Amino acid sequence: MVPVLVILVVGALDMWRRQASFQWGTYGGGVGALAGGIALAAAWLVTGGWSIDGDPVALLALAVATELALRGWLVELVHRGSLVARRGPRTVADAADARTDEGERWGRASDTRAVLAVLAGAIAEALLTPGSLTARLGAGAFGAGLGWMYIRAGLFAPLAARLVFVLGGLALQWPW
Numbered sequence: 001m002v003p004v005l006v007i008l009v010v011g012a013l014d015m016w017r018r019q020a021s022f023q024w025g026t027y028g029g030g031v032g033a034l035a036g037g038i039a040l041a042a043a044w045l046v047t048g049g050w051s052i053d054g055d056p057v058a059l060l061a062l063a064v065a066t067e068l069a070l071r072g073w074l075v076e077l078v079h080r081g082s083l084v085a086r087r088g089p090r091t092v093a094d095a096a097d098a099r100t101d102e103g104e105r106w107g108r109a110s111d112t113r114a115v116l117a118v119l120a121g122a123i124a125e126a127l128l129t130p131g132s133l134t135a136r137l138g139a140g141a142f143g144a145g146l147g148w149m150y151i152r153a154g155l156f157a158p159l160a161a162r163l164v165f166v167l168g169g170l171a172l173q174w175p176w
Contacts, residue, residue: 003128008065011073022072028157032149035157036164039142043165044172046138052169063166066128067159070121070143071150079117079151118147 015021043050052059125143126136142165146158 004062004066004069007069007074007124011069011077014077015073022068022155028149028153029160031153032157032160033164035145035149036161037168039145039161040165040168040172043138049172050169051173052166056170059166059170060163063162064159066125067146067155067162070124070128071146071158072155074124075117075121075147075150078120079113081113114151118144118151121147121150 122140122144125146126140129136129139146161149157149161
């Protein structure tokens with residue numbers, strides 16, 4: 001949990017310095033929730049069930065912090081193609097508007113940045129996940145999916161996916 005909070009603080013300070021904000025997105029919550037449910041079912045079937053330790057409120061706060069840190073800052077930073085302040089689109093939504101305004105100037109460079117951004121988020125997700133190599137690979141795959149959702153729809157879709165995953169994991173542990 002501590003590494004995610006450190007990344008979130010660093011990201012928030014960097015965004016404040018650049019006068020940028022977290023990109024929440026305006027759609028994709030339903031698709032994100034469905035993807036989170038599918039990921040939960042797949043993880044549950046592959047692992048045969050697991051136990052999530054911790055306070056549910058803390059786990060939900062960690063889920064939100066993780067999405068803000070990894071998608072809202074890290075993936076966005078790599079997707080813009082620059083680690084320093086520069087003039088131009090500050091969010092995925094702004095970049096999409098600029099792409100439609102500028103036509104072909106974005107072209108393949110934008111596609112390459114999108115792939116690199118998704119990979120950066122997936123690798124960070126795998127590195128931050130505790131547990132075995134299998135757990136880390138699964139987290140990386142989940143992170144890649146969340147990264148693509150972010151690139152296509154903004155932060156709302158992957159946040160919904162992660163919350164459904166965490167809430168579903170907690171609900172599966174309750175004695176019914």
